[in-house]
Amino acid sequence: MSESSGTERQTATVDSDSIEDPLLEVDGLRKQFGGVVAVDGATFAVGEGSLTGLIGPNGAGKSTTFNCITGIHEPTGGRVTFDGQEITGLPPYTLANRGLVRTFQIARELSDMTVLENVMLAPDDQVGESAIRSVLPGLRDDVIADEEAVRDRAWETLDFFEIDHLAHENAGNLSGGQRKLLEMARVLMTDPEMVLLDEPLAGVNPTLEEKLLERIHELRREQGLTFLLVEHDMDVIMNNCEHIIVMHQGSVLAEGDAEAITSDERVLEAYLGGEV
Numbered sequence: 001m002s003e004s005s006g007t008e009r010q011t012a013t014v015d016s017d018s019i020e021d022p023l024l025e026v027d028g029l030r031k032q033f034g035g036v037v038a039v040d041g042a043t044f045a046v047g048e049g050s051l052t053g054l055i056g057p058n059g060a061g062k063s064t065t066f067n068c069i070t071g072i073h074e075p076t077g078g079r080v081t082f083d084g085q086e087i088t089g090l091p092p093y094t095l096a097n098r099g100l101v102r103t104f105q106i107a108r109e110l111s112d113m114t115v116l117e118n119v120m121l122a123p124d125d126q127v128g129e130s131a132i133r134s135v136l137p138g139l140r141d142d143v144i145a146d147e148e149a150v151r152d153r154a155w156e157t158l159d160f161f162e163i164d165h166l167a168h169e170n171a172g173n174l175s176g177g178q179r180k181l182l183e184m185a186r187v188l189m190t191d192p193e194m195v196l197l198d199e200p201l202a203g204v205n206p207t208l209e210e211k212l213l214e215r216i217h218e219l220r221r222e223q224g225l226t227f228l229l230v231e232h233d234m235d236v237i238m239n240n241c242e243h244i245i246v247m248h249q250g251s252v253l254a255e256g257d258a259e260a261i262t263s264d265e266r267v268l269e270a271y272l273g274g275e276v
């Protein structure tokens, strides 16, 4: 840093209050496992319709933050608000009914079912209650009874992700990348407003990676969906996310666009000091 500037070093920090139209707000989130404080007062917001990246060195607290938002872990402290309503500690199926979902790996028992069956069932581990109701939340009972509607919607979703040719294949036979597309198709069937993606591109080949990213951008553009993405691939984050939140040691170190983040000395220091 130049001493001659005479001013405070410019950083990428953006006050979360400055996020226009926040859909998700995380305020002072804390999660402790015994003596380990995994998340230590994380505060940030995700703008409606944005593709926001959550990054940080190994052990920064990204996955734990994710799990606290999506009802996998109960936070030790702090508050999570979605669409203006507090959702702190609510279970995944309640969140899914409100429009906040995350992708899940295809469970072992679903591997023996076909791709179409997987999509028609939707993630009942996520939504719970009636599988059919989970597929199309908010529909009237008489409509829910119409399995054909669910089937049509399932085919449309498979077509959108270009895995309709795999409809009758067992999910267990898919490649890693095809599984990721199926996981996305399953959450899309719940008609979400916001999707949280934890490492959606891990083990995905470049062709399918491009396809998945294209679909994410299309869903934002055409349906106004909001995405929060945890991803270790920096190129993916920098090239696709308009807003990036950097976590370090359980709290938010900096946030801003790719240019601001890559020129923030504290971010570079955090990564150099970490194991990345």
Ligand SMILES: Nc1ncnc2c1ncn2[C@@H]1O[C@H](COP(=O)(O)OP(=O)(O)OP(=O)(O)O)[C@@H](O)[C@H]1O
Pocket (backbone or CB within 6 Å): 033, 036, 037, 038, 039, 056, 057, 058, 059, 060, 061, 062, 063, 064, 065
């Ligand atoms: N269930 C748990 N029990 C005890 N400690 C945990 C648990 N889950 C996470 N931790 C600890 O909390 C800290 C944050 O972990 P977390 O997995 O959230 O970080 P991360 O940023 O997602 O890391 P990575 O990029 O390596 O996945 C780490 O020190 C981790 O060892």
